[in-house]
Amino acid sequence: MAQVVAESDCGIPAYEYQDINSTVFHVGTLAKLWKERLPADVYSFEEPAEDSSAQHDAVFGAEMALNCETVEEISTLCRLDTLKCYPEGESPDVETIPMDALDSLSSLRIRKTKQDYREQTISKDYLGRHENYVHELESHALGKKSTNPEDNIEEGELVLTVNILYPAIFQVRKRVKPHQTVMILGSQKLTQLRDAICCQSDYQITGEFSNTPDLAPEHISKDHFKSAFFYFDGVFYSDMRFPECRDLSKTIIDWTKSNERGYEKFQTARMENTTFCNLKIKVGYPYLYCHQGDCEHVVIFTDIRLAHRDDCRDKTMYPLLMRKHWVLSRKCFVCKMYIARWVTNQDSFAPADPCFFCDTCFRMLHYDKQGNKLGEFLAFPYVDLGTFN
Numbered sequence: 001m002a003q004v005v006a007e008s009d010c011g012i013p014a015y016e017y018q019d020i021n022s023t024v025f026h027v028g029t030l031a032k033l034w035k036e037r038l039p040a041d042v043y044s045f046e047e048p049a050e051d052s053s054a055q056h057d058a059v060f061g062a063e064m065a066l067n068c069e070t071v072e073e074i075s076t077l078c079r080l081d082t083l084k085c086y087p088e089g090e091s092p093d094v095e096t097i098p099m100d101a102l103d104s105l106s107s108l109r110i111r112k113t114k115q116d117y118r119e120q121t122i123s124k125d126y127l128g129r130h131e132n133y134v135h136e137l138e139s140h141a142l143g144k145k146s147t148n149p150e151d152n153i154e155e156g157e158l159v160l161t162v163n164i165l166y167p168a169i170f171q172v173r174k175r176v177k178p179h180q181t182v183m184i185l186g187s188q189k190l191t192q193l194r195d196a197i198c199c200q201s202d203y204q205i206t207g208e209f210s211n212t213p214d215l216a217p218e219h220i221s222k223d224h225f226k227s228a229f230f231y232f233d234g235v236f237y238s239d240m241r242f243p244e245c246r247d248l249s250k251t252i253i254d255w256t257k258s259n260e261r262g263y264e265k266f267q268t269a270r271m272e273n274t275t276f277c278n279l280k281i282k283v284g285y286p287y288l289y290c291h292q293g294d295c296e297h298v299v300i301f302t303d304i305r306l307a308h309r310d311d312c313r314d315k316t317m318y319p320l321l322m323r324k325h326w327v328l329s330r331k332c333f334v335c336k337m338y339i340a341r342w343v344t345n346q347d348s349f350a351p352a353d354p355c356f357f358c359d360t361c362f363r364m365l366h367y368d369k370q371g372n373k374l375g376e377f378l379a380f381p382y383v384d385l386g387t388f389n
């Protein structure tokens with residue numbers, strides 16, 4: 001039985017289990033071995049030839065020791081089209097519960113009680129919205145193909161599932177679910193995963209902008225500090241796509257070398273030259289993504305498999321977002337409707353310090369029609385995590 005890792009021991013959230021990560025292996029070699037050993041029809045995208053229904057029935061009857069009439073009756077009753085309770089071309093009504101069915105099915109009675117409770121007591125249905133969203137993300141790309149044949153993935157392509165956790169600097173979010181779960185292809189570059197990770201730190205704007213609010217968007221951290229690295233099994237993969245990128249791992253490697261601290265010899269490589277098939281990793285093991293100097297996210301590969309015909313086959317849709325943690329957003333203090341984009345201090349117009357505003361309310365309250373600053377206040381751009389919901 002795997003032991004739950006205490007959160008205080010190593011910073012790994014409690015839903016990670018000890019001793020369940022795999023041993024280290026080379027991703028590309030794993031794919032090659034799979035393709036050598038598996039019969040091609042297992043990972044082929046061709047639809048399998050259906051057994052004729054008579055043949056299927058005969059095999060089923062023999063296996064279950066049933067006579068022909070019973071098999072025929074079962075296959076008539078269990079046909080796919082008998083399962084549909086709404087006409088072809090119409091979407092099902094999942095809200096109305098038929099009253100006559102309440103006596104016979106207790107699941108419907110429970111559902112009806114919950115439905116009534118929601119209608120009477122909850123004014124904002126957060127749970128429902130969240131559930132819907134998760135469902136949409138999971139299903140929106142199933143079996144999708146690109147119209148351009150070159151954009152479709154090839155048979156035997158690897159699909160890796162990756163969990164990206166909240167950065168370690170947010171103590172408050174240490175216990176929650178992974179921030180993002182994405183699927184990425186073995187042939188894709190590490191930089192493609194990097195670009196798919198959304199983090200508040202990338203959108204921070206440092207500075208006070210009460211005199212020049214229009215200049216704020218030009219100071220997004222992402223555009224100024226482009227360096228980042230992944231750490232996978234003894235190798236630092238640095239993003240060096242842009243001339244201003246620095247190798248952030250150099251300081252760490254120099255530190256490990258100094259005073260013979262007893263660390264293994266680390267290697268370096270470039271993120272933009274490395275595909276996931278080039279990696280050596282352990283599945284289930286916490287690795288690191290670091291950007292903006294010290295914003296550190298734990299990254300865990302939870303699954304590696306060959307692509308299936310039902311997967312999204314459009315290469316351009318990968319990295320494919322599968323799940324995203326949904327957070328409550330901080331709303332504007334004035335309209336209570338839009339997500340806050342400004343925070344003010346020492347604000348003569350505000351009822352609180354600090355006070356949060358959306359862009360429209362902030363400008364209407366603090367500037368005249370010509371854009372001149374009114375009153376005294378300090379204004380800082382604010383990035384809410386709810387922006388990524």
Ligand SMILES: [Zn+2]
Nearest residue numbers: 167199201295
């Ligand atoms: Zn971050």
Ligand SMILES: [Zn+2]
Nearest residue numbers: 332335358361
């Ligand atoms: Zn507002």
